[in-house]
Amino acid sequence: MEVIKIKGTDDTPTIILDQDSGIFEISGRSLPEDVTTFYEPILNWLEDYQDVANDKTVFTFKLVYFNTASSKLILDILMKLEDMHESGKEVLIKWFFPEDDEDMEEAGEEYADIVDVPFEQVSYTL
Amino acid sequence: MDKSNVKGFLEFVYDFYRSMKAHEITLVYEGEITHQITKAFTSLTESNMAKQSEANSVQKKVFHVMVECLQNISKHADSFGSDDFLFAGRGIFMVSKGKEDYHVTTGNVIENDKIEELTKMLDHINELDKEGLKELYKSQMKEGRLSEKGGAGLGFIDIARKTGKKLEFHFLPIDEGSSFFLLTSSISRNI
Numbered sequence: 001m002e003v004i005k006i007k008g009t010d011d012t013p014t015i016i017l018d019q020d021s022g023i024f025e026i027s028g029r030s031l032p033e034d035v036t037t038f039y040e041p042i043l044n045w046l047e048d049y050q051d052v053a054n055d056k057t058v059f060t061f062k063l064v065y066f067n068t069a070s071s072k073l074i075l076d077i078l079m080k081l082e083d084m085h086e087s088g089k090e091v092l093i094k095w096f097f098p099e100d101d102e103d104m105e106e107a108g109e110e111y112a113d114i115v116d117v118p119f120e121q122v123s124y125t126l
Numbered sequence: 127m128d129k130s131n132v133k134g135f136l137e138f139v140y141d142f143y144r145s146m147k148a149h150e151i152t153l154v155y156e157g158e159i160t161h162q163i164t165k166a167f168t169s170l171t172e173s174n175m176a177k178q179s180e181a182n183s184v185q186k187k188v189f190h191v192m193v194e195c196l197q198n199i200s201k202h203a204d205s206f207g208s209d210d211f212l213f214a215g216r217g218i219f220m221v222s223k224g225k226e227d228y229h230v231t232t233g234n235v236i237e238n239d240k241i242e243e244l245t246k247m248l249d250h251i252n253e254l255d256k257e258g259l260k261e262l263y264k265s266q267m268k269e270g271r272l273s274e275k276g277g278a279g280l281g282f283i284d285i286a287r288k289t290g291k292k293l294e295f296h297f298l299p300i301d302e303g304s305s306f307f308l309l310t311s312s313i314s315r316n317i
Contacts, residue, residue: 033161067193068280075267
């Protein structure tokens with residue numbers, strides 16, 4: 001599949017979706033002007049990827065900030081990964097949060113509650 | 127303006143300045159809220175807070191609240207008067223800083239027939255404790271679809287969660303069809 005590489009800005013995250021190297025990552029800040037348009041190609045990519053997915057997909061979230069409009073789209077991404085998991089593919093979500101950022105840690109816990117997919121919380125030092 | 131008007135106007139500017147100082151207002155804006163404005167205000171406030179060595183968690187909370195408040199105006203403020211006079215998506219936005227708290231305040235025109243639903247939503251949020259807010263956020267995220275304007279109905283809940291305080295709001299009548307909706311949120315500077 002085509003590789004998606006989006007360089008982050010001060011209001012949009014860095015996104016890498018690369019099947020061959022097994023890198024699936026969203027990081028940085030997310031408050032795009034138009035969230036739906038911004039995340040549409042990502043959701044479409046994941047939709048197509050489901051059918052040809054690697055044996056194991058480790059999807060990394062390493063966000064430092066996202067607004068409430070983005071939170072809904074992040075859930076949509078997680079739900080696509082949940083579908084993949086349900087169809088028998090191995091999926092692991094790695095949710096990185098700065099060690100002193102309780103809100104980001106809690107956001108990860110909440111998503112883990114909502115979606116039924118293996119979920120790992122990883123703290124890191126900025 | 128003739129001479130006496132100019133003097134009156136300049137005195138008003140000074141009074142305005144003093145009143146801003148008295149209320150410790152660090153940022154005030156009236157007009158259309160665009161994405162560019164949101165970026166400019168948040169980065170301005172961020173760098174001010176960083177200069178004053180405000181705690182990281184306080185900076186983050188202020189940033190969160192500002193973004194959600196600004197987006198509320200840009201997506202939900204109604205127009206007032208004829209369409210070519212004032213446009214929708216405008217409002218007043220204010221940040222003030224006291225000894226104990228930061229205050230983020232917004233004001234915008236709202237059609238009267240939306241007041242009841244909005245009041246219900248805000249009262250409901252104010253009745254909930256931490257755990258209740260968390261559950262509401264989760265269920266809204268799951269069930270609530272993004273409206274055509276991109277609002278997810280999550281902004282108010284997020285503000286209440288990040289500040290840990292009740293949402294203070296007020297409606298002032300403008301005319302038969304519309305009112306002015308004011309909302310102020312406080313972020314404690316002591317962690």
